[in-house]
Amino acid sequence: MRFALESVPMLPKSRIVSALAIGLGLALVAWGVLFPRIVPTDARLPLSLKQTTMTLVDQHATQRIPNDGTTYTGPMTKQYHAELLPPVDQEVATARIGVSLMRGEHGPEGAIQASDLDRLVEATVWTYTFKRTTGMNTSPVKFVNMPATGAIDVDFSGYWVKFPLDAKQTSYEVFDATLRRTAPAVYKDSQERNGRTIYHYQQKIDPTNTADLYSTFFTTIKLPIKPAPPADKPQDIEAYLFHSGVRDYYVDQISGMIVDMSENIIDYYGDRNGGKLADAHLFAGKMSNEQSAAMLAQAAQLSDGHIMRIITWVVLGLGVVTTFAGIMGAFGVGRRQDEYAEDLEEV
Known part of the structure; x- marks a missing residue:
């Protein structure tokens, strides 16, 4: 049993971090794309007007x-x-x-x-x-x-x-x-x-x-x-x-x-x-x-929604950057650094 546990390959920490970054980034991108479609951010006519x-x-x-x-x-x-x-x-x-x-x-x-x-x-x-x-x-x-x-x-x-x-x-x-x-x-x-x-x-x-x-x-x-x-x-x-x-x-x-x-x-x-x-x-x-x-x-209770649109664009941009960084970490720079660290441990 000890041999079996020791034989299971462990993912490098950078891979785990990259995977989490990709997941977080995609979630932010989805929020930035879907939120304005689901929740109106403009000043469209409300349905509960009092002054009619x-x-x-x-x-x-x-x-x-x-x-x-x-x-x-x-x-x-x-x-x-x-x-x-x-x-x-x-x-x-x-x-x-x-x-x-x-x-x-x-x-x-x-x-x-x-x-x-x-x-x-x-x-x-x-x-x-x-x-x-x-x-x-x-x-x-x-x-x-x-x-x-x-x-x-x-x-x-x-x-x-x-x-x-x-x-x-x-x-x-x-x-x-x-x-x-x-x-x-x-x-x-x-x-x-x-x-x-x-x-x-x-x-x-x-x-x-x-x-x-x-x-x-x-x-x-x-x-x-x-x-x-x-x-x-x-x-x-x-x-x-x-x-x-x-x-x-x-x-x-x-x-x-x-x-x-x-x-x-x-x-x-x-x-x-x-x-x-x-x-x-x-x-x-x-x-x-x-x-x-x-x-x-x-x-006056209605706004043009520009603040929410700015937040949405910021979240969308942050999601794109986070996703890209996660992908780079998983398949690029992070992977080479992990391999270099493993080689040093073997030496």
């Missing part, structure tokens, strides 16, 4: 009431309330956006309550999927009116809930609910808010006849001719809803999240040539400073 409503208020808005043709003038509130729904994964999320317009002073933020229904002018619910990094849609947007009607699919290619990560000084196609298509939001300037870089984009919409895009109860109506013509002549004229305005988005440059917004909408009913016949919807609303600050604080 943008409330725009205009104290002196104008709204034509479709039912009786009267005109309301006074405070109005527009809300964009977004929720993230399944299916969702690391790359794609599903958004449901409620867009509501209400007369009177605005109440609590969030989804429409039963007590708001008597003030409600219009409400629509929109659902689509988008990439959590770029914000680009990956499906048509499906929407219904409230009270619910049949769902309608609208094709578009652009952004709405958010702008891309690492937003650029360029223009982006952003969805407009009245047009039911996108219009360019053009980069205007950059500003700093609480240490974050905010990009300002402006979306200008020229007067557009919505009846040429789709047909609803609101896009084409009859208006009385003024002054009244003789009794034997037509008493009314067909009028079309023209949509126009300017919308300003303030976007956190790192995450692409919208942290502030205002819009000046000028909708009117006009003849086929675009001549104005009556006001339809005049609304110059903006978010409160408090709500914008809360949106900014939420975006």
